[in-house]
Amino acid sequence: MELFEMTAAGLSRLLQTEEISAVEVVESFLGRIEKVDPYVKAFITVSAEQALQTAAAVDRQRAGGEKLHPLAGVPVAVKDNICTKGVRTTCASRALENFIPPYEATVIAALHRLGLPVLGKTNLDEFAAGASTETSAFFITRNPWDRERVPGGSSGGSAVAVSTGMAPLALGSDTGGSIRQPAAFCGLTGLRPTYGRVSRYGMVPLASSLDQVGPLAMDATDCALLQGAIAGYDLLDSTSLPDEVPDYGAQLEKPVSGLRLGIIAEQQGEGFDPEINSAVTRAVRVLKENGVIVDEISLPHQRYALSAYRSLVSAEFSSSLGRFDGVRYGLSQPGENINRMFSQSRGLSFGPAVKGRILLGTYILSAAQYEKYYLPAGRARTLIARDYSEAFQRFDLLVGAVTATPAFKIGAKRGDPHQMALADLCLVGNALAGVPSISVPFGAAGGLPVGVQFTAPPLREDILLRVAYFLEQHRESGTIRPRLSFLEEGGGE
Amino acid sequence: MVYEAVIGLEIHVELLTRSKMFCGCSTAFGDKPNTNTCPVCLGFPGTLPVLNRQAVALAVKAALALQGKVQEKSIFARKNYFYPDLPKAYQISQHDRPLSRGGFLEINFPEGRRRVHLERIHLEEEAGKLIHAGDSILEADYSFVDYNRAGIPLMEIVTLPDLHSGEEARLFLEELRLLLLYVGVSDCKMEEGSLRCDANISLRPAGSSELGVKTEVKNMNSFRAVEQALESEARRQEEILSAGGRVIPATCHWEGEERRTVPVREKGASADYRYFTEPDLPPLMLEASLVEQLRATLPELPAQRRERLQEEYGLEASEALMISSTPPLANFFEEAAKHYRDYRHLFHWIQGDLVYQLRETGTSLETVSPELLIELLELLDKGEINRPVAKELLTAVLKKGASPKKLVASKNLGRISGRETLEPLVAQVLDENPEAIESFLQGRKKALAFLVGKVMALTRGRADPQEVSQLLRDKIK
């Protein structure tokens, strides 16, 4: 078995017993990136030098007998909307094509502190405003299960990197499904933590009130390891939570029996791919057989979730992107006066999807429309959050689909924001409520991976990871890696 | 028709914190451009604001001193607009949930005491500073921007339209400034921009309770300018109304050199700031217990001090008003009064000769110890020096910081007195001025003063004029 085929936990064991060195691990993944990435285009920037430096430092520390974090030496791919000091951070936008942050995101600082080398920065929809990684200003990322299909998004690059063994772990960001949906489309475990559990400092916002950084990994164990490494209170993020971080890994093997599981009526059934419905049903059945108490639950305000989400995200997005004005950093285009400079710089900075959202958000926040769109969206959010908190009086966790369909064809939904939004149906309600959710690979549809989604009360990521771990033990098919037949065929860019 | 002006003020005050509102950068004034900056206050992507608790504490203290109702929950909002001095393209401010509502400040207007009511007090952040290579940002070939100021904590105080003249506005601002200085929330330096004032003004027929069409007056960089600008804008509006015209809502610039207000932008086209809740900051919760803790730290306020100065030291109301408006001087007075019982004498020396000599010698009050002044006054009281010498001595004390007693000894400034010493001098003056004696004997009082002056000149001011006068009278008779 090659090193790049191993899970993070597997690598961690070999590193700790010094059977392998961190430099060997990083070299193995860098080699894999060189070989595979031309076919799938997951990375915008590969930071080989920095990754090798971190790895060498870890090896020195280990040789010196220092006590290291279990993940020390295990490399990570990072979504390119998370700022890395000294390493280009583009947000897949022309606006930041040559932007090298002079500061570090808190999660990246944590990776450095614990000794996790950063392999590079992965592709995304421009400013994370999308669900297919097709709106990157640079290139499309392809789904390794079928290169004619999207990998999902906006954390598509991170998902593909892990799925193809170019990285054992990856960081994504989830505003309304951007971790969970690509995880489902690529056959990974993807966790959206509780809002505030992971610091947002240094993550370029899509919508500050919803954004969360989280892990994508091959399995629950790896997911738990990375989540444990990045979670925690951060003085620099006033919305981060002060609660102590549990040892997620230690709780994976706790029995699931006795857990009360609610099947969300609105998040499976009619309108969903039958094979996805079947996956949900089979997952519920195996849980039930093992002592989980199952019942149905309706979240009545789910029907407002998509429009509320769109209004709030567009509004915050339009405001947060005002700073790309060409004055201090990023793309700057001179003009005969300041207003021309602003409009030309911004005009060249953003692609059509981003411009569309900015226009929508600006309109929603205008004095004349504020009460019609923004305020009701906020009220809907309150009602949706109440639905969840009431549901959690009865249940320890909720289950439904992640997406209505498996990965769709590239271009199939382009220019159809409504279709695109339908794909987010199960992903935005829990995000609006701020509760944690996980996408667990389970079953397949037409040869493509699909996921089952679990949602838990705030700060109960441990329950989600425990159930994900349990389902792994009861997974029907063997491998969850795609067969990269294209490698033999050639034709990479 | 007689018109009445209705004026409301918006006052921006920079808070006296060491670091900025949402990051750790220094708030020092006058540093090299763009040195007090960081990714947060430069609006770099992904950075987040962290609220400066000291700024909150200062604003709460100001609100309490102004009798405002500090809100248990207030909310930060984004005010969105594009301008190169605004790094994030939004200003973090407070919109519909301000820090404090209501409140008032009582002012001694010429017509009597009256409360000027406040609408609200809220927190926000400063923008940077632009310097254009041209008349305006649209005409300049290029502009410089300095972000040292960007993110400095600001408190905005909004009054109700409770003022009726430029003079009233000035008096209100002077009292407000004093109050803020007392509470220690700002240094209130208009010339450095740490206190700024915009005004809304409309006219209505005297006695009417309806409000007329208002204009906003900006670009006033002193209290004097506020007074003049508002008087001028009231005249401009009155001319329009008297001619049967209508005032158009507009922003007017005060052009100090031309001494007039000029409408620059029609308000109808004013920007839509697209306010919404700042998602990067949780609501600001201020528990009653914290507010009470802060209230307990409030110092004595100007009005309270004036009352006390009258009661404790027997000062007149006008004297108390005068000395309390320069807090360091009032502190000096009270410090000295601990060891010197003739308060009124002390007050007159401080407010009169000391203030005058400080200005003349360019000395700062901080370098003067109250003990030195007391020592000087005691020499005077004991008759060891006379008043003219005392004044001369004060100058020397301020310049050299030396003890009055030592100065008297070393410069031989002690009073010359006693018959034996003075009689020869008196005799000399009488010998030289027979006409003056004649004149005095004919009843001209001035003649005596002339002779006293001559003797004083011979003693270089060290004799007691009273004693000299008595001696002269005795001799002439």
Ligand SMILES: [Zn+2]
């Ligand atoms: Zn700063």
